[in-house]
Amino acid sequence: MTQPRIELLLALLGAAAMVLAAMATPWLKFVLTLALAKGIAVLGIMLLLRAGQVSFGHALYVALGAYTVAFLAPSMPDAALLLVAAALGTTVAGLLIGLFVSRYREIFFGMLNLALSMVFYSMLEKFYHYTRGTDGIRVPSLTVAGVPLDRVSYEWTIFGMALVLALGFGVFARVYLASPLGQALSAIKTRETRLDFMGVSSRNVLLSAYVLSALMAGCAGALIAMTSRHVTPLLAYWTASGELVFIAILGGAGGVLGPFLGAAAYELVRVYAAATVADMWQMILGAVLLLVILFARGGIWGLLSSRLQRGRVA
Amino acid sequence: MRALLEARGLRLAFGGVKAADGIDLDVMEHEFLAIIGPNGAGKTTFINMTTGYLKPQGGTITYSGAEITGRRPRDIVRRGVARSFQLPQLFSEHTVEENAALAIASREGIWSPFAPLLRPAWRQEARELLDRFGLLPVAGQRADALNEGTRKLADIAMAVALKPRLLLMDEPTSGVAAAEKMGIVETLVRVLRDARVTAVFVEHDMDVVERFADRVAVWSQGRIAALGPPAQVLADPAVQRDVIGIERPAAGVAHA
Structure with missing residues (x-):
């Protein structure tokens, strides 16, 4: 079986396992929906990592997607339409900001993104009249295709949307990374100058990945708003951006399953660590990341894929 | 002339x-x-x-x-x-074949996000090019694993592509x-x-x-x-x- 087919099979098995887990333990549905949403956002981070660029500010797009839902929900309560609106808004924002930040590389790229996300955080916090500051905005009940749903049906619907989007973006990212455009991203990391001497604008290659990553983060933000039903400026805070990078390292940037494995592991470790040792869950997460950096540079997906390759060779 | x-x-x-x-x-x-x-x-x-x-x-x-x-x-x-x-100036994480294919893609248009880099036509052209340079035996090797002479030829092959x-x-x-x-x-x-x-x-x-x-x-x-x-x-x-x-x-x- 070819590598893409194995990955697709693993993705479908993972999706089935999530559905079964959500059926067996209903409260896990909330955790898994958040994990899927964060996995989508991290998938975008992974595209940038392929070009050797780390964004410490992508929570900006998560928050923008979430606030788009919160602002529009009272007048347009349909979940699918809100998702489209969030995707459009963050794509445009990603394009405008990307035109600026794609000129920069490495630490400057990372810190510019961080700075812009903190500007957005401050705007959300200070413009109380519109955003209700740190109190945040409560997202009203949403409908699906014009039909109001009860709580359980609504949770399943948003969970299903997250699952379909995760699979859709995952398949797209896999195809994208194998395309000339995706391969040019890796070329930026190793020999950017050569790309320019082949007639390719490396800046535009990075910009295309940046816009895609903003779109993914925006959809993730919309899903988070629909799931938690409450948005606050903390969604744009720098620690939220750091969390996405944390998950990317934890899951591994070598394959499209990495972000989702990382997000699921992160959310589950956080929930169970917080439940067992309430004051020390950050320490446990930190220790997990330390172990990954020291012993599994490729993250969870790196461990898994190397085992799979060994199995195929044997 | x-x-x-x-x-x-x-x-x-x-x-x-x-x-x-x-x-x-x-x-x-x-x-x-x-x-x-x-x-x-x-x-x-x-x-x-x-x-x-x-x-x-x-x-x-x-x-x-x-x-x-x-x-x-x-x-x-x-x-x-x-x-x-x-x-x-090779793309060190790519194979020699992928390096050549990237050069061909640069010439033909890199902006399609759906078709793979190693699509049959480009793969064939890349292999033909590498064959002319005597590089076919190393087509599947990563560029950073080549000796200097081979790297030089691969570098020029990319320009010729x-x-x-x-x-x-x-x-x-x-x-x-x-x-x-x-x-x-x-x-x-x-x-x-x-x-x-x-x-x-x-x-x-x-x-x-x-x-x-x-x-x-x-x-x-x-x-x-x-x-x-x-x-x-x-x-x-x-x-x-x-x-x-x-x-x-x-x-x-x-x-x-």
């Missing part, structure tokens, strides 16, 4: 060092022009100015009748001027083991002649220059000190003394 590239009065200085001090040069279509000269004479600077990496402080560069002075590298490449590098009319090569044989050198140059010249590519190459090995160049230009302190057929230029006592002296024994000694 008509001039494909015309440089007129090119000037560029780095601080007080004149890397180009009024360069006038015509490169004729389909010729192989060698550039020789001591280190620091401005040979690479000429390539860098022609390919858009450096902007001259004065003078003009005209390619195929259109002025390209100071244009961006990718604009110049799209017009048909490619280059290879003294230190091979762009189907240029003019190819500028910066020391294509430097760092290559003496035993491999002539074989590599013969392969290279055969491929370029077949593709009817005009070539300008910076070279330190006078045997290579003598054997493969149609004309040779001698660079000295940012100027062209001599220009003509290799037999004539390399026999010039001033060139032998000032440029070749330490690199090549006097003609009589070499054949004694």
Whole structure:
């Protein structure tokens, strides 16, 4: 079986396992929906990592997607339409900001993104009249295709949307990374100058990945708003951006399953660590990341894929 | 023959060092022009100015009748001027085949996010190209696993994949083991002649220059000190003394 087919099979098995887990333990549905949403956002981070660029500010797009839902929900309560609106808004924002930040590389790229996300955080916090500051905005009940749903049906619907989007973006990212455009991203990391001497604008290659990553983060933000039903400026805070990078390292940037494995592991470790040792869950997460950096540079997906390759060779 | 590239009065200085001090040069279509000269004479600077990496402080560069002075590298490449590098610029995490395919994709259009890089047509073209350069046996190897001679050839193969009319090569044989050198140059010249590519190459090995160049230009302190057929230029006592002296024994000694 070819590598893409194995990955697709693993993705479908993972999706089935999530559905079964959500059926067996209903409260896990909330955790898994958040994990899927964060996995989508991290998938975008992974595209940038392929070009050797780390964004410490992508929570900006998560928050923008979430606030788009919160602002529009009272007048347009349909979940699918809100998702489209969030995707459009963050794509445009990603394009405008990307035109600026794609000129920069490495630490400057990372810190510019961080700075812009903190500007957005401050705007959300200070413009109380519109955003209700740190109190945040409560997202009203949403409908699906014009039909109001009860709580359980609504949770399943948003969970299903997250699952379909995760699979859709995952398949797209896999195809994208194998395309000339995706391969040019890796070329930026190793020999950017050569790309320019082949007639390719490396800046535009990075910009295309940046816009895609903003779109993914925006959809993730919309899903988070629909799931938690409450948005606050903390969604744009720098620690939220750091969390996405944390998950990317934890899951591994070598394959499209990495972000989702990382997000699921992160959310589950956080929930169970917080439940067992309430004051020390950050320490446990930190220790997990330390172990990954020291012993599994490729993250969870790196461990898994190397085992799979060994199995195929044997 | 008509001039494909015309440089007129090119000037560029780095601080007080004149890397180009009024360069006038015509490169004729389909010729192989060698550039020789001591280190620091401005040979690479000429390539860098022609390919858009450096902007001259004065003078003009005209390619195929259109002025390209100071244009961006990718604009110049799209017009048909490619280059290879003294230190091979390969995508180290990609295989040799993928490197070639990326060059083909750059030429054909890189912006489709749905079709794979190694689509059948591009893969076939990449393999045919690598075969012409004798690189097919290493097509599946990562670029960072190759020896220097193979890296040089792969670097030039990527430039040829762009189907240029003019190819500028910066020391294509430097760092290559003496035993491999002539074989590599013969392969290279055969491929370029077949593709009817005009070539300008910076070279330190006078045997290579003598054997493969149609004309040779001698660079000295940012100027062209001599220009003509290799037999004539390399026999010039001033060139032998000032440029070749330490690199090549006097003609009589070499054949004694």
